[in-house]
Amino acid sequence: xxxxxxxxxxxxxxxxxxxxxxxxxxIALALGLGLVYRATxxxxxxxxxxxxxxxxxxxxVPIPDLxxxxxxxxxxxxxxxxxxxxRAWIVDFVYTRCQSICTSLGTVYQQLQGEIxxxxxxxxxxxLTISFDPVNDGPSALQEYALRMRMQPAAWQIxxxxxxxxxxxxxxxxxIMVIAAPLGEFEHNAALHIVDRxxxxxxxxxxxxxxxxxxxxxAK
Amino acid sequence: xxxxxxxxxxxxxxxGWLAAAHWPARLAPASIERYNxxxxxxxxxxTLIAAYWMIPATxxxxxxxxxxxxxxxxxxxxxxxxxxxxMQRAPALVQLFFFGYSLPMLVWLGLxxxxxxxRLCNAYSLESQFAAGQGLVVLGSAAGALxxxxxxxxxxxxxxxx
Numbered sequence: 435x436x437x438x439x440x441x442x443x444x445x446x447x448x449x450x451x452x453x454x455x456x457x458x459x460x461i462a463l464a465l466g467l468g469l470v471y472r473a474t475x476x477x478x479x480x481x482x483x484x485x486x487x488x489x490x491x492x493x494x495v496p497i498p499d500l501x502x503x504x505x506x507x508x509x510x511x512x513x514x515x516x517x518x519x520x521r522a523w524i525v526d527f528v529y530t531r532c533q534s535i536c537t538s539l540g541t542v543y544q545q546l547q548g549e550i551x552x553x554x555x556x557x558x559x560x561x562l563t564i565s566f567d568p569v570n571d572g573p574s575a576l577q578e579y580a581l582r583m584r585m586q587p588a589a590w591q592i593x594x595x596x597x598x599x600x601x602x603x604x605x606x607x608x609x610i611m612v613i614a615a616p617l618g619e620f621e622h623n624a625a626l627h628i629v630d631r632x633x634x635x636x637x638x639x640x641x642x643x644x645x646x647x648x649x650x651x652x653a654k
Numbered sequence: 655x656x657x658x659x660x661x662x663x664x665x666x667x668x669x670g671w672l673a674a675a676h677w678p679a680r681l682a683p684a685s686i687e688r689y690n691x692x693x694x695x696x697x698x699x700x701t702l703i704a705a706y707w708m709i710p711a712t713x714x715x716x717x718x719x720x721x722x723x724x725x726x727x728x729x730x731x732x733x734x735x736x737x738x739x740x741m742q743r744a745p746a747l748v749q750l751f752f753f754g755y756s757l758p759m760l761v762w763l764g765l766x767x768x769x770x771x772x773r774l775c776n777a778y779s780l781e782s783q784f785a786a787g788q789g790l791v792v793l794g795s796a797a798g799a800l801x802x803x804x805x806x807x808x809x810x811x812x813x814x815x816x
Contacts, residue, residue: 451688458689459698466702473712482714482776611714611776621779 483623486609487638494634498607501596502564505576509596512604515562516633522559522651523629527610527622529567530579535624539563540583542626542644543590549648550589559651561590562629566605566612567620568595608635630654655775655782658717660789663707663730667700670734677735686739696740697752703733704756708763710774717777746805757798764790 471477479485499513516523524546528536543561550556563579565571571579571594579585580592595601605612612622626647628637636654639647690696706712707726716723741749768787773780 452691454688455691455694458695462695462698462702466699466706470702470706470709473706473709479711481710481772481774485711611718613777613779615779621773623773623776 482609482611483625487625490609490635490638494630494636495607497629497633497635498600498603500600500604502593503568503573503576503596504591504593505573505580507573512564512593513633515593516629517631519557519560520631521557522631522654523562524559524647524651525562525564525608525627525629526624527564527566527605527608529565529620530571530575531567532619534619535622538641539624542641544583546644546648547586547590551586555648555652556588559648563590563592564604565592565594566601566610566622568598568601609638628654655713655778655786656789658713658778659708659786660793664793666727666730667704667734667737670731670736671738672734673731674735674738687743690739690743692748693740693742693744694748696736696738697744697748700733700737700740701752701756703729703736714775714777717775746809749801749805753798753801757794757801760794760797761791764788764792764794 474480475485475488479488497513497516499511501509502512502515503509526539526543528539530536543563546561550559550561565576573594576592576594583590585592595604608627610622610624612620615621624641626639626641626644627635628639628647628651630636631654637647637650639650707716707730712722712726716726744752764787766787767774767790768784770783771780774783778786
Protein backbone atom coordinates (compact mmCIF):
# COMPACT_ATOMS: atom_id res chain seq x y z
CA UNK A 435 0.00 0.00 0.00
CA UNK A 436 1.17 3.49 -0.79
CA UNK A 437 1.82 5.12 2.56
CA UNK A 438 2.40 8.64 1.34
CA UNK A 439 -1.29 9.22 0.85
CA UNK A 440 -4.11 8.00 3.02
CA UNK A 441 -5.02 4.35 2.63
CA UNK A 442 -8.07 3.80 0.47
CA UNK A 443 -10.39 0.84 0.58
CA UNK A 444 -9.97 -0.70 -2.84
CA UNK A 445 -12.70 -3.33 -3.10
CA UNK A 446 -10.65 -5.54 -5.39
CA UNK A 447 -7.67 -5.65 -3.10
CA UNK A 448 -9.61 -5.60 0.16
CA UNK A 449 -10.83 -9.16 0.06
CA UNK A 450 -7.48 -10.60 -0.81
CA UNK A 451 -5.19 -11.50 2.06
CA UNK A 452 -7.45 -10.51 4.93
CA UNK A 453 -7.41 -13.98 6.43
CA UNK A 454 -4.26 -13.51 8.52
CA UNK A 455 -5.70 -10.27 9.89
CA UNK A 456 -9.06 -11.80 10.75
CA UNK A 457 -7.37 -14.76 12.40
CA UNK A 458 -5.22 -12.40 14.45
CA UNK A 459 -8.28 -10.35 15.40
CA UNK A 460 -10.18 -13.42 16.55
CA ILE A 461 -7.26 -14.66 18.61
CA ALA A 462 -6.79 -11.22 20.17
CA LEU A 463 -10.49 -11.00 21.00
CA ALA A 464 -10.61 -14.46 22.50
CA LEU A 465 -7.49 -13.85 24.60
CA GLY A 466 -8.49 -10.37 25.68
CA LEU A 467 -12.08 -11.18 26.55
CA GLY A 468 -10.92 -14.34 28.29
CA LEU A 469 -8.57 -12.31 30.48
CA VAL A 470 -11.30 -9.80 31.30
CA TYR A 471 -13.65 -12.67 32.11
CA ARG A 472 -11.13 -14.17 34.52
CA ALA A 473 -10.31 -10.86 36.16
CA THR A 474 -13.95 -10.03 36.82
CA UNK A 475 -15.19 -13.42 38.03
CA UNK A 476 -17.03 -14.07 34.79
CA UNK A 477 -18.09 -10.48 34.22
CA UNK A 478 -19.84 -10.33 37.58
CA UNK A 479 -17.41 -8.38 39.73
CA UNK A 480 -15.61 -5.26 38.53
CA UNK A 481 -14.50 -3.98 41.90
CA UNK A 482 -12.15 -5.58 44.40
CA UNK A 483 -14.95 -5.36 46.94
CA UNK A 484 -17.37 -7.51 44.97
CA UNK A 485 -14.56 -9.86 43.96
CA UNK A 486 -13.52 -10.54 47.55
CA UNK A 487 -17.11 -11.14 48.57
CA UNK A 488 -17.71 -13.79 45.96
CA UNK A 489 -14.26 -15.29 46.60
CA UNK A 490 -14.95 -15.75 50.32
CA UNK A 491 -18.36 -17.29 49.65
CA UNK A 492 -16.67 -19.90 47.49
CA UNK A 493 -13.67 -20.58 49.68
CA UNK A 494 -13.67 -19.84 53.44
CA VAL A 495 -10.57 -18.15 54.79
CA PRO A 496 -9.15 -19.20 58.16
CA ILE A 497 -8.60 -16.30 60.54
CA PRO A 498 -4.93 -15.78 61.43
CA ASP A 499 -3.84 -16.35 64.97
CA LEU A 500 -2.89 -13.00 66.41
CA UNK A 501 -3.18 -11.25 69.74
CA UNK A 502 -5.94 -8.80 70.55
CA UNK A 503 -6.48 -6.47 73.49
CA UNK A 504 -9.89 -5.96 75.00
CA UNK A 505 -11.49 -3.02 76.82
CA UNK A 506 -10.26 -4.18 80.26
CA UNK A 507 -6.68 -4.64 79.07
CA UNK A 508 -6.62 -8.42 78.70
CA UNK A 509 -4.62 -9.89 75.87
CA UNK A 510 -5.86 -13.03 74.15
CA UNK A 511 -5.67 -14.87 70.87
CA UNK A 512 -8.24 -13.72 68.33
CA UNK A 513 -8.82 -17.27 67.22
CA UNK A 514 -9.46 -18.41 70.78
CA UNK A 515 -11.87 -15.57 71.34
CA UNK A 516 -13.77 -16.51 68.21
CA UNK A 517 -13.78 -20.25 68.93
CA UNK A 518 -14.84 -19.94 72.57
CA UNK A 519 -18.56 -20.29 73.29
CA UNK A 520 -19.16 -22.12 70.04
CA ARG A 521 -20.97 -19.34 68.24
CA ALA A 522 -20.75 -17.57 64.90
CA TRP A 523 -19.63 -13.95 64.71
CA ILE A 524 -20.30 -10.85 62.68
CA VAL A 525 -17.05 -8.90 62.60
CA ASP A 526 -16.37 -5.34 61.50
CA PHE A 527 -13.31 -3.09 61.48
CA VAL A 528 -13.23 0.44 62.80
CA TYR A 529 -11.05 3.01 64.44
CA THR A 530 -12.83 4.76 67.30
CA ARG A 531 -12.06 8.32 66.21
CA CYS A 532 -13.77 7.75 62.87
CA GLN A 533 -16.54 10.18 61.95
CA SER A 534 -17.52 8.73 58.61
CA ILE A 535 -18.26 5.15 57.67
CA CYS A 536 -17.61 3.77 61.14
CA THR A 537 -20.61 5.67 62.50
CA SER A 538 -22.89 3.93 60.01
CA LEU A 539 -21.31 0.66 61.04
CA GLY A 540 -21.98 1.55 64.66
CA THR A 541 -25.64 2.22 63.97
CA VAL A 542 -26.03 -1.03 62.09
CA TYR A 543 -24.37 -2.91 64.94
CA GLN A 544 -26.69 -1.30 67.46
CA GLN A 545 -29.63 -2.53 65.41
CA LEU A 546 -28.12 -5.99 65.21
CA GLN A 547 -27.48 -6.01 68.94
CA GLY A 548 -31.08 -5.06 69.58
CA GLU A 549 -32.30 -7.87 67.39
CA ILE A 550 -29.95 -10.47 68.89
CA UNK A 551 -31.04 -9.63 72.40
CA UNK A 552 -34.73 -9.40 71.54
CA UNK A 553 -34.68 -12.79 69.88
CA UNK A 554 -32.42 -14.38 72.51
CA UNK A 555 -29.76 -15.26 69.98
CA UNK A 556 -26.69 -14.28 72.00
CA UNK A 557 -25.78 -17.93 72.46
CA UNK A 558 -25.65 -18.53 68.73
CA UNK A 559 -24.13 -15.37 67.26
CA UNK A 560 -21.97 -12.58 68.63
CA UNK A 561 -20.88 -9.21 67.33
CA LEU A 562 -17.20 -8.33 67.32
CA THR A 563 -15.75 -4.95 66.45
CA ILE A 564 -12.00 -4.87 65.88
CA SER A 565 -10.04 -1.67 65.88
CA PHE A 566 -7.17 -1.58 63.40
CA ASP A 567 -5.65 1.47 65.07
CA PRO A 568 -3.97 0.11 68.22
CA VAL A 569 -1.82 3.21 68.52
CA ASN A 570 -4.83 5.38 69.37
CA ASP A 571 -7.32 2.75 70.50
CA GLY A 572 -6.05 1.42 73.81
CA PRO A 573 -8.34 -0.05 76.47
CA SER A 574 -9.70 3.33 77.59
CA ALA A 575 -10.61 4.37 74.04
CA LEU A 576 -12.30 1.00 73.58
CA GLN A 577 -14.23 1.43 76.82
CA GLU A 578 -15.37 4.88 75.79
CA TYR A 579 -16.51 3.57 72.43
CA ALA A 580 -18.34 0.69 74.15
CA LEU A 581 -20.17 3.15 76.40
CA ARG A 582 -20.99 5.46 73.52
CA MET A 583 -22.40 2.58 71.50
CA ARG A 584 -24.20 1.09 74.51
CA MET A 585 -22.56 -2.26 73.94
CA GLN A 586 -23.83 -5.19 75.95
CA PRO A 587 -20.91 -7.60 76.31
CA ALA A 588 -23.07 -10.70 76.02
CA ALA A 589 -23.93 -9.70 72.47
CA TRP A 590 -21.28 -7.23 71.30
CA GLN A 591 -17.60 -6.88 72.16
CA ILE A 592 -14.81 -4.67 70.98
CA UNK A 593 -11.10 -5.47 70.81
CA UNK A 594 -8.05 -3.83 69.39
CA UNK A 595 -4.94 -5.32 67.84
CA UNK A 596 -2.35 -6.00 70.52
CA UNK A 597 0.60 -5.33 68.23
CA UNK A 598 0.60 -2.79 65.44
CA UNK A 599 2.90 -5.10 63.45
CA UNK A 600 0.02 -7.54 63.06
CA UNK A 601 -2.11 -4.96 61.28
CA UNK A 602 -1.34 -5.97 57.70
CA UNK A 603 -1.80 -9.66 58.53
CA UNK A 604 -5.22 -8.94 60.03
CA UNK A 605 -6.40 -6.58 57.31
CA UNK A 606 -5.06 -8.74 54.46
CA UNK A 607 -6.80 -11.86 55.70
CA UNK A 608 -10.13 -10.06 55.87
CA UNK A 609 -9.54 -8.06 52.70
CA ILE A 610 -9.65 -4.60 54.26
CA MET A 611 -7.62 -1.84 52.70
CA VAL A 612 -6.92 1.32 54.67
CA ILE A 613 -5.88 4.58 53.04
CA ALA A 614 -4.70 7.66 54.88
CA ALA A 615 -7.16 10.55 54.54
CA PRO A 616 -6.75 14.23 55.46
CA LEU A 617 -6.80 15.33 59.10
CA GLY A 618 -5.41 12.04 60.39
CA GLU A 619 -8.49 10.11 59.33
CA PHE A 620 -8.62 6.83 57.43
CA GLU A 621 -10.66 5.78 54.45
CA HIS A 622 -11.40 2.06 54.27
CA ASN A 623 -13.81 -0.42 52.78
CA ALA A 624 -16.38 -1.67 55.27
CA ALA A 625 -18.67 -4.67 55.37
CA LEU A 626 -20.14 -7.26 57.70
CA HIS A 627 -17.80 -10.25 57.92
CA ILE A 628 -19.37 -13.54 58.89
CA VAL A 629 -17.10 -15.89 60.84
CA ASP A 630 -18.28 -19.42 61.56
CA ARG A 631 -17.80 -21.50 64.73
CA UNK A 632 -14.49 -22.80 63.42
CA UNK A 633 -12.94 -19.33 63.11
CA UNK A 634 -13.18 -19.21 59.35
CA UNK A 635 -14.34 -16.20 57.37
CA UNK A 636 -17.24 -17.63 55.38
CA UNK A 637 -19.13 -14.62 54.09
CA UNK A 638 -19.00 -10.90 53.54
CA UNK A 639 -22.28 -8.98 53.48
CA UNK A 640 -22.88 -5.33 52.62
CA UNK A 641 -23.57 -2.94 55.51
CA UNK A 642 -26.94 -2.17 53.99
CA UNK A 643 -28.13 -5.73 54.62
CA UNK A 644 -27.73 -6.51 58.34
CA UNK A 645 -30.67 -8.91 58.27
CA UNK A 646 -29.03 -11.04 55.61
CA UNK A 647 -25.82 -11.01 57.63
CA UNK A 648 -27.64 -12.19 60.73
CA UNK A 649 -29.41 -14.99 58.90
CA UNK A 650 -26.14 -16.10 57.33
CA UNK A 651 -24.39 -16.11 60.70
CA UNK A 652 -27.19 -18.12 62.28
CA ALA A 653 -26.88 -20.70 59.55
CA LYS A 654 -23.17 -21.24 60.16
CA UNK B 655 -5.86 7.96 41.19
CA UNK B 656 -5.41 11.11 39.20
CA UNK B 657 -1.70 10.45 38.84
CA UNK B 658 -2.25 6.79 37.98
CA UNK B 659 -5.03 7.17 35.42
CA UNK B 660 -4.40 10.57 33.95
CA UNK B 661 -0.64 10.85 33.96
CA UNK B 662 1.04 7.44 34.22
CA UNK B 663 -1.27 5.44 31.97
CA UNK B 664 -1.64 7.99 29.13
CA UNK B 665 2.11 8.66 29.18
CA UNK B 666 2.83 4.95 28.82
CA UNK B 667 0.48 4.71 25.85
CA UNK B 668 2.05 7.82 24.35
CA UNK B 669 5.50 6.30 24.88
CA GLY B 670 4.50 3.22 22.93
CA TRP B 671 2.95 5.40 20.26
CA LEU B 672 6.12 7.41 19.75
CA ALA B 673 8.37 4.38 19.96
CA ALA B 674 6.42 2.64 17.21
CA ALA B 675 7.32 5.41 14.81
CA HIS B 676 11.01 4.84 15.34
CA TRP B 677 11.28 1.07 15.67
CA PRO B 678 14.10 -0.40 13.61
CA ALA B 679 12.80 -2.52 10.78
CA ARG B 680 14.01 -5.81 12.27
CA LEU B 681 11.87 -5.38 15.41
CA ALA B 682 8.70 -4.70 13.42
CA PRO B 683 9.23 -6.49 10.16
CA ALA B 684 6.91 -5.84 7.28
CA SER B 685 5.52 -9.35 7.77
CA ILE B 686 3.44 -8.04 10.70
CA GLU B 687 1.60 -6.07 8.08
CA ARG B 688 -0.33 -9.18 7.04
CA TYR B 689 -1.86 -9.46 10.49
CA ASN B 690 -2.86 -5.86 10.81
CA UNK B 691 -4.49 -5.00 7.49
CA UNK B 692 -6.41 -1.75 7.81
CA UNK B 693 -5.26 -1.62 11.40
CA UNK B 694 -8.01 -3.94 12.57
CA UNK B 695 -5.92 -6.10 14.87
CA UNK B 696 -4.01 -3.14 16.24
CA UNK B 697 -7.23 -1.38 17.21
CA UNK B 698 -8.70 -4.47 18.83
CA UNK B 699 -5.51 -5.18 20.79
CA UNK B 700 -5.10 -1.62 22.02
CA THR B 701 -8.77 -1.24 22.98
CA LEU B 702 -8.72 -4.51 24.93
CA ILE B 703 -5.51 -3.61 26.76
CA ALA B 704 -6.77 -0.15 27.71
CA ALA B 705 -10.16 -1.51 28.79
CA TYR B 706 -8.54 -4.18 30.97
CA TRP B 707 -6.53 -1.64 32.93
CA MET B 708 -9.57 0.57 33.49
CA ILE B 709 -11.39 -2.11 35.47
CA PRO B 710 -11.35 -0.98 39.15
CA ALA B 711 -10.34 -4.44 40.37
CA THR B 712 -7.28 -4.56 38.09
CA UNK B 713 -6.32 -1.01 39.05
CA UNK B 714 -6.32 -2.14 42.69
CA UNK B 715 -4.27 -5.18 41.86
CA UNK B 716 -1.69 -3.11 40.00
CA UNK B 717 -1.39 -0.79 43.00
CA UNK B 718 -0.92 -3.62 45.47
CA UNK B 719 1.20 -6.10 43.47
CA UNK B 720 4.38 -4.79 41.82
CA UNK B 721 4.46 -7.77 39.43
CA UNK B 722 1.05 -6.84 38.06
CA UNK B 723 2.15 -3.23 37.84
CA UNK B 724 5.11 -4.31 35.68
CA UNK B 725 2.77 -6.25 33.38
CA UNK B 726 0.57 -3.18 33.17
CA UNK B 727 3.48 -0.95 32.18
CA UNK B 728 4.63 -3.29 29.43
CA UNK B 729 1.16 -3.90 28.03
CA UNK B 730 0.24 -0.20 28.00
CA UNK B 731 3.41 0.49 26.09
CA UNK B 732 2.39 -2.22 23.60
CA UNK B 733 -1.07 -0.68 23.48
CA UNK B 734 0.37 2.63 22.29
CA UNK B 735 2.57 0.89 19.73
CA UNK B 736 -0.30 -1.22 18.41
CA UNK B 737 -2.44 1.89 18.14
CA UNK B 738 0.22 3.72 16.13
CA UNK B 739 0.74 0.76 13.83
CA UNK B 740 -3.00 0.61 13.31
CA MET B 741 -3.44 4.34 12.70
CA GLN B 742 -0.76 4.26 10.02
CA ARG B 743 -2.84 1.93 7.93
CA ALA B 744 -6.46 2.41 8.91
CA PRO B 745 -8.91 4.10 6.55
CA ALA B 746 -11.17 6.71 8.07
CA LEU B 747 -14.12 4.33 8.36
CA VAL B 748 -12.20 1.85 10.47
CA GLN B 749 -10.91 4.66 12.69
CA LEU B 750 -14.44 5.98 13.02
CA PHE B 751 -15.67 2.59 14.15
CA PHE B 752 -13.08 2.12 16.87
CA PHE B 753 -12.66 5.67 18.11
CA GLY B 754 -16.36 6.26 17.77
CA TYR B 755 -16.80 3.45 20.27
CA SER B 756 -13.87 3.78 22.65
CA LEU B 757 -13.70 7.56 23.08
CA PRO B 758 -17.35 8.02 24.09
CA MET B 759 -16.86 4.98 26.35
CA LEU B 760 -13.91 6.74 27.99
CA VAL B 761 -15.95 9.90 28.50
CA TRP B 762 -18.88 7.88 29.89
CA LEU B 763 -16.52 6.10 32.31
CA GLY B 764 -15.19 9.47 33.43
CA LEU B 765 -18.71 10.76 34.00
CA UNK B 766 -19.54 7.66 36.02
CA UNK B 767 -16.39 7.91 38.15
CA UNK B 768 -17.06 11.57 38.86
CA UNK B 769 -20.72 11.12 39.80
CA UNK B 770 -21.09 7.86 41.67
CA UNK B 771 -21.14 7.64 45.47
CA UNK B 772 -19.70 4.16 45.37
CA ARG B 773 -15.97 3.99 45.97
CA LEU B 774 -14.85 1.67 43.22
CA CYS B 775 -11.19 1.14 44.04
CA ASN B 776 -10.18 0.02 47.51
CA ALA B 777 -6.80 1.60 46.88
CA TYR B 778 -8.03 5.12 46.13
CA SER B 779 -10.15 7.63 48.01
CA LEU B 780 -13.56 8.71 46.80
CA GLU B 781 -12.28 12.21 46.33
CA SER B 782 -9.50 11.13 44.01
CA GLN B 783 -12.08 9.07 42.11
CA PHE B 784 -14.11 12.23 41.43
CA ALA B 785 -11.03 14.06 40.21
CA ALA B 786 -9.92 11.13 38.05
CA GLY B 787 -13.39 10.94 36.54
CA GLN B 788 -13.39 14.58 35.60
CA GLY B 789 -9.93 14.21 34.14
CA LEU B 790 -11.03 11.24 32.06
CA VAL B 791 -13.84 13.28 30.55
CA VAL B 792 -11.32 15.96 29.59
CA LEU B 793 -8.83 13.38 28.30
CA GLY B 794 -11.43 11.55 26.22
CA SER B 795 -12.80 14.76 24.75
CA ALA B 796 -9.34 16.12 23.97
CA ALA B 797 -8.28 12.86 22.32
CA GLY B 798 -11.48 12.90 20.30
CA ALA B 799 -10.91 16.47 19.17
CA LEU B 800 -7.30 15.74 18.18
CA UNK B 801 -8.31 12.65 16.23
CA UNK B 802 -11.13 14.39 14.40
CA UNK B 803 -8.81 17.23 13.53
CA UNK B 804 -6.30 14.74 12.16
CA UNK B 805 -9.01 13.11 10.05
CA UNK B 806 -10.14 16.45 8.75
CA UNK B 807 -6.60 17.42 7.78
CA UNK B 808 -6.09 14.19 5.89
CA UNK B 809 -9.34 14.11 4.03
CA UNK B 810 -10.55 17.64 3.58
CA UNK B 811 -9.80 17.63 -0.12
CA UNK B 812 -11.65 14.43 -0.86
CA UNK B 813 -15.27 14.40 -1.95
CA UNK B 814 -16.20 11.22 -0.04
CA UNK B 815 -15.04 9.33 3.04
CA UNK B 816 -12.62 6.62 1.91
